[in-house]
Amino acid sequence: MKENKQKIALPGDALAVSEEFLPGKNAYDYDGMVRALLMGNVVRDLSQREVSVKPVSIARTPSVGDIVTGQVEAAQTNSANMKIYYLNGVPTQGGFAGSLLLREDRRGGRGIRRTQVKLGDIVRAKVVSTMNAIIQLSISEPHMGVIATLCSNCGRPLSRADGRARCNECGNVEERKFADDFGREPIQP
Ligand SMILES: [Zn+2]
Numbered sequence: 001m002k003e004n005k006q007k008i009a010l011p012g013d014a015l016a017v018s019e020e021f022l023p024g025k026n027a028y029d030y031d032g033m034v035r036a037l038l039m040g041n042v043v044r045d046l047s048q049r050e051v052s053v054k055p056v057s058i059a060r061t062p063s064v065g066d067i068v069t070g071q072v073e074a075a076q077t078n079s080a081n082m083k084i085y086y087l088n089g090v091p092t093q094g095g096f097a098g099s100l101l102l103r104e105d106r107r108g109g110r111g112i113r114r115t116q117v118k119l120g121d122i123v124r125a126k127v128v129s130t131m132n133a134i135i136q137l138s139i140s141e142p143h144m145g146v147i148a149t150l151c152s153n154c155g156r157p158l159s160r161a162d163g164r165a166r167c168n169e170c171g172n173v174e175e176r177k178f179a180d181d182f183g184r185e186p187i188q189p
Pocket residue numbers: 151152153154155156167168169170171172
C-alpha cells in the first residue's frame with residue numbers, strides 16, 4: 001500500500017522517525033530521522049515501512065542545446081509537431097510543444113522523400129532555436145531521432161533491423177530517422 005500525501009519536501013526536511021521508517025529513494029537517515037535528499041513529493045510505503053522522495057519535475061523553458069524527448073502529434077512533409085515530455089532526461093510538466101524541422105533526405109532517389117518521423121513516434125531531439133517563443137528542434141545528429149515506434153500495420157513495438165525497423169509480429173518493415181540507440185532497452189529519454 002502506497003500513500004502519497006503530495007507533500008513537498010525540501011532537502012534536509014525530516015520525513016519520518018528512523019525507528020518507524022526506512023529511507024527509500026532520495027532519502028537518508030540522519031540523527032534519528034529520515035530526511036529528504038532533494039526537493040520532491042514525499043511518498044510513504046506503509047507495507048515496506050519506507051519513505052522516499054519523488055523528484056519534482058522541472059518547469060523551465062527549453063533553451064538552445066537542450067535535449068528533449070516527446071511524441072509526434074502531427075507530421076507534415078517538412079515539419080512535425082512534438083509534445084515535449086522530457087527535458088535533458090528529466091520529466092517536464094511545462095506542457096511544451098516543439099516544431100521539428102525535417103531536412104529533405106533524398107537518399108531514396110530523386111524526389112522521393114524518406115519518412116523521418118510518423119504520428120505517435122517517440123523522438124529525441126535537440127533544441128536549435130527558441131526565437132519568437134517557438135521551440136525548433138532538429139534530429140540530424142546521430143543520437144537524435146526516433147527512439148520508439150509502433151508498427152503502422154498491427155500496433156506492436158518495432159525492433160531494429162539494419163537501419164530500418166521491423167515488426168516481429170507481422171513482418172512489416174518501416175523506415176525512420178532513428179536515434180543511434182533505437183531498439184535498445186530500456187528506452188533512455
Ligand atoms: Zn506489425
